Amino acid sequence: MAPRWKGKTAEAKALAEPMSVIVSKLQTSLIESNAQGLLSGSAVLLEALPEQTELLYRACIGRPVITAEKKNKQWHQLSFEEALYLCSVLKCIKVAGENECAKSDEEMWHYMVAKRVGFPVLFKAYSHLRRKNWVVRAGSQYGADYVAYRYHPAFVHSEYAVLALPDEDGDDGNARLKVWSDYHCTLRLCGSVAKTLLVLHISRNGEDVVSLSSLEHYSVEERIVTRWNPEVSRENQTMIMKK
Amino acid sequence: MMETDASHSFSSDDGVYDCDSGSEGFVEDLVDDELCFASGDIPKLQFRKERSKVRWIEELGMAEVLEKKGKMWITTGISRNGKTYCSIEETLYLAEIGALDVLNVDDTPLPLSDLYAKLAEDREKYGCSWESFEVYRCLKSLGYIVGRHGVAWSMKNVKNKTNADDSVGESCSITDKGNVDDKFITDMFGNMYLGETKPIFDVFPPNSKFRKSSSGDPSFMLCRASVHPPSRQEIEDIETCSGQIPLKFYVVEHGRVSFLSFTKVDLPVLP
16 A cells, blocks of 8 residues: 555655654754653653653654643653653653653653553554554554554555564563454454554564663564455556556 | 644545545454354255266265266366366365266265265365365355466476476475476375365466466465464475465364465665
8 A cells, every 4th residue: 555645745745854854853852942741641651841742742652641731841741652762762861750760761661661561562562663663652542553654644545553562471461462353353443544554573582672772682573464356456457467 | 744634534534434544444344244144044056967977986085077067177286197177175175066967986986975974084084174165165156267376277388397397495395396297196195184274275366367287376375274264384394385475374164264465575674
C-alpha cells in the first residue's frame, strides 16, 4: 500500500523538513534548557518553552495538557515510551520522581517495567521505529500497540498498525495472534482503515529484562501480514498479461 | 504547519480501496451467498458430454489417466514414463465437476462417495486432507495452476535441476524431485505429516501457455499450518528451504478458505 499523503503538497513539505531534523532540533532545545519531566503515575509531565511546544507537536511526541495557567510555558504529557526515549536514547530530558530528585535511566526502566505489562518489548518496538524516523503513536484506537506514520499525522495517514510480539514463549503480555480468529479480526480491522499490519517479532536473544542496557541486544524482525485474495489477484494477473 | 483538510476522510479518498491495498478484499461477504440458498435451490454444474477416464490405483494412491478429453490435462496430472497420473485432489476435483469417469482396477465405476471416503481416512493417506482439497478446488476454480509441492510435473529437465539445487541443503525436501522413476510416489507422501506446518501446493498463476515440461518457478508455495497460526520460527524454517519463492498460508474454517502471507520486510530509514 502506497503512503497516503494528505493533499498534493504534503509530501514535498515532509521532504523539505525531515523528521530527523525536527527531532534533533527538539533534542538540542531540551538539552539547552535542562528540561526535567515529572514522573506521575503512568505518564511523565514536562513543562516546555514555546519553541519546544512547537517542536514537540511537529515531532509528534506527547500531548499538551490544557490548563488555565497563564504562563509562557506549556505542560505536556508524555507516555512511558516517549519519556524513556527522550531520556535514554536522545538524552535530552531528565525525569524526577516525587522527591524532585532526577532518576537514572535504569531507575526509570525498573519503574516502567513494573508498572506496565510487556514494557520491554513495547519499548523496543517503539524505539526501533523512532530510530528509523517513523512517527509512532498509540495504536489502541485500531486495536494495535502502535500506529506508524511516515511523517506527521497532519500530512499523511498512518501506514501501519503495529503489534510488538515477544519471540520467547513465556514472556508476559502480548499474547496476540495466537489463534486464527485473532488474525481475521486484526486484518479485517486494518483493512477497513486502510492500514497494513506490521508485526515486530522481538527476541531477547537470551538477554534478561533486568536492565535497560540489555535492550540493545534484542533483535527485531519486521513482517507484514496480509490477506491474499485469489479473485482480485487473478484479475490483476490478467491485466498484466494483456499489457 | 498544521494542515487541516476535511475532505481527506477515509471514505472520500479516491483510490484508497482499490485492489492493491490487499486486505479489504474480503469485505465482500456482507451478503453471505452461502446463506442464500433455499433448499432445492443448490446450483448444479452443467453436465459434460466430454469426459476423460482414469483408473484409480490404490497402491499408488493416484489415478492413472486412460483417456484424455479437454484442455485441462495441460495443467493436471504428472507425467511419468509416458503416462499421466493424477493425485487424489486432481481426481476428485475433476470428478466433482463431471469431467472425469473414475474406474476401479476391475473397470467398475468408482463413485464420488468412495473418493470422498478416501479423503476422510485418517492420517492423510493420500497426502491430502479435506481442507487441502477445498483449497485446491478454490484455486482451480479461479484458473490457478496447482501442483503438489515439490513434485515435478514431468521428469524432463528434472535431472539437471536437481544437481544445480544441491547447494540448498539436504533438509529441504523441495529439491528432492526424485530421480528414480517410481520415487515420486514416496516423495508425495514423504512430504506429508499430519498436523505439521509445511508447503502443500505449488501455485502458478492462470496461464494459457503453461507447459509441464517447463513450468518455471511457482508464484508461491502454499503452506498448511498446524492447528495454530504459524510461529515466526516455523515460517522461517520453511523460508530457509523455499529460497526466493514466496510463501502463503491457508486456513479453512467452515468451508471458507483464507490465504495469508507473512512477508519479511525492512522498513526504510526515513530522512
